[in-house]
Amino acid sequence: VHDKRNVKDTLNSILVFSGRKRKKPKHLCLDKGYDFKDIEALIKRRNIRPHIRKKGEKPLIGKYKGKPKRWVIERTNSWHNRFRAILIRWERKAENYLASL
Incomplete structure (x- = not known):
């Protein structure tokens, strides 16, 4: 089963701890395996900004310092x-x- 099918269940299972201020995730970083229009729309409907690498996009070599x-x-x-x-x-x-x- 491709991970694409589990995105909705994963987003539903994110715990938001109660306290003085509830914090929901604002950003979601995903790899090229999640580069689908329906996944991006699902994430945006939840007011989360998706950061999804596009298929065919060149790797970011030298952009970040340190080891991954x-x-x-x-x-x-x-x-x-x-x-x-x-x-x-x-x-x-x-x-x-x-x-x-």
């Missing part, structure tokens, strides 16, 4: 892939396994 940031889940998955011994217990002794945690 990775999403938290991507970093976590990468960490799990590097430390497979935690996922599958290869150690024979429990103290060796616990030391790796």
